[in-house]
Amino acid sequence: MFDWKWDFTIQILPRLLEATLNTLMAAGFGYLIALVVGLFFALAQRTPFRLLTVMVREFVEMIRSTPLILQIFFVFYVGPQFGVRLSPWTAGMTAIGLHYAAYLSEVYRAGLDSVPKGQWEACIALNLSVPRTYFKIIIPQAIPNIIPGLGNYLVGIFKDSPMLSVIGVTELFHVATAIGAETYRFLEPYTLVGAIFLAISLPAAMSIRRFEDWVRASLGMKKLYTKD
Amino acid sequence: MQEYAEFLMAYGPRFADGAVVTLQQAGLGTLLAVVVALTTGFMKISPILPVRWLGIAYIEVFRGTSLLVQLYWIFFVLPLFGLTLGKFTAGFLALGLNLGAYGAELVRGGVQSVPRGQYEAAIALGMGPFKRMRRIIFPQALLNMLPPWGNLLIELLKSTALVALISVSDLMFESKQINMTTFQSAQAFGTALIIYYVMARCIITPGMRWLERRLALKLSRG
């Protein structure tokens, strides 16, 4: 029966908020890993070494086309099979980091592709070295196109963090389920989890949209999002 | 390699059974998602403000919380309100409601990408708003929407794996069970990964391309 207990709610709130911090940390670290590894994936696909580009491409496709939760299980359980014990956190971070690295590599790729061909040719004509070409010329021009896409996945990784609970990472969802199991009350914990997610993801999504519009405006592009 | 072949022979049927359940979840989830997407997508562009706000609220709530949380809420919390659903139903219901919210944006984008001139030509012929949408605008919007819908369907397929967490015996669930009994994690989860990959790349992607081609022929842009 619908029977919301406010005192119970207040009782569990501190625990849930603490777990939210864990969630934010997990999402944050995972995102940092994804940012770095994703760049590696993107750049690796632009080398002249055919074997490398093909392997990385297939690996990225594999990760993007299969469920994150399966990948989390894979990373967590495969280690012990070959003698390597990974803690839930390590396994979780690796899996979610790799997963989002694959998505971010596509964002990087699209951003790099959006830089006009003429820029590359100018760099060759000026005899600039490859690192210089990338870091001083190409990447700065790609960044405005990359930032918006990156923003979306930041919110996404936060929303996917509950999946880490299945291998025991004590993030928000895991704690809510534990509370439910201890007290046999699921209504308040799960509803609060939903509310906390909304409270974080909605403002985040809105700020990202504003940020995107700001980036586009300062480049002279039209607004992508209207008042809608 | 030899061991893996034995593994496959022993557990292949279970993987196959799981894959069938996954496809069922994906299929039903897709149907529901399409209905939800069309409904809320049109609500969002409705000129009637309360309808629009309702649509926006639905979309923001379902996109702003994760599917897993929604799934658990439907399965564990709804019974407290008197609505008890079986796990299979809860599964594709959550999938459809969640991914439908993302689909709504695609519907909205597709409709808004039809050139203004088409509206004006239909108005000039004297068509009212419903006729206009049904006969002129929506057919064109449909073609614009298909590529992003292809990506959404792959997301939906991947998301079906979550229903394993409420014990629906899909591919993910079977691979977990097999892992628990054999401890051959690489084989168990690896096989599942390959099957998901095959489903996404060899069924969905070509399927959507076929649909796009058929529709383009009908609308004759090709």
Add this chain to the structure above:
Amino acid sequence: MMENKKFPLELTGPEIPMVRFDRVSKRYGDLTVLDALDLDVRANEMVAIIGPSGSGKTTVLRMLMALELVDEGVIYVDGTPMTHMPKIGGLVRASKSYLRKMRENIGMVFQHFNLFPHMTVLENCIEGPVQVLGMRKDEAEQRALDLLDMVGLADKIDQYPARLSGGQQQRVAIARALAMRPKIMLFDEVTSALDPEVIGEVTQVIRKLNDKHDLTMLMVTHQMGFAREIADRVCFFCEGKIAEQGPPEHLFDNPQNERTIAFLSAVLDAG
């Protein structure tokens, strides 16, 4: 309610104009696009509207088709107000369904054709009659075939617009508009988006319409030669008002207004 004492509920008298703009104004924010415009068009008259861009000429057509609403003033079609509805005591703004009814008298051809890409040429031309007028499909097809024959595209009835040239598409657009049997036809810069070599096919059709049919026509155009040849009257628009109007010989050969003179010489210089 409008200041109904100033705007009649309907036009009366021996010779009612087919179209009347009665002190019509339109503004976009600070910009006045039409400034208390008075314009009468007689039945079966062919009026060409010329002028620089931003002068309001396209807005005139769009408001007649109610694609835009008037800010002030009333537009009458065949004596009846179109932008407003007669109610007891005065005029009120027309409802959407009233506008739709009034539009039945008017057909429009657009600069960018706006053919329905997902329908064949024939289907484009029967869509209005079947869906809006409620005609039977075979009757509508017969009417469409006659019209397509008149515009010279009888052999393309099963083609999709993407396969046709610009000139062909525009001719289909004309047939599509005519299929609704309007009293008034509006042509909004219908040759501006065409390659030079196909402009002739379209002007040929308009010429035929003018000669053979009882149609009131308003044409916004940059084709000065064509306007001069075919129009009964030419209106030169400038900054939201008619700066000068008259029969083509007067306006083109003997313009009085300095703005008209400036515009015409600029156009002629550009070749």
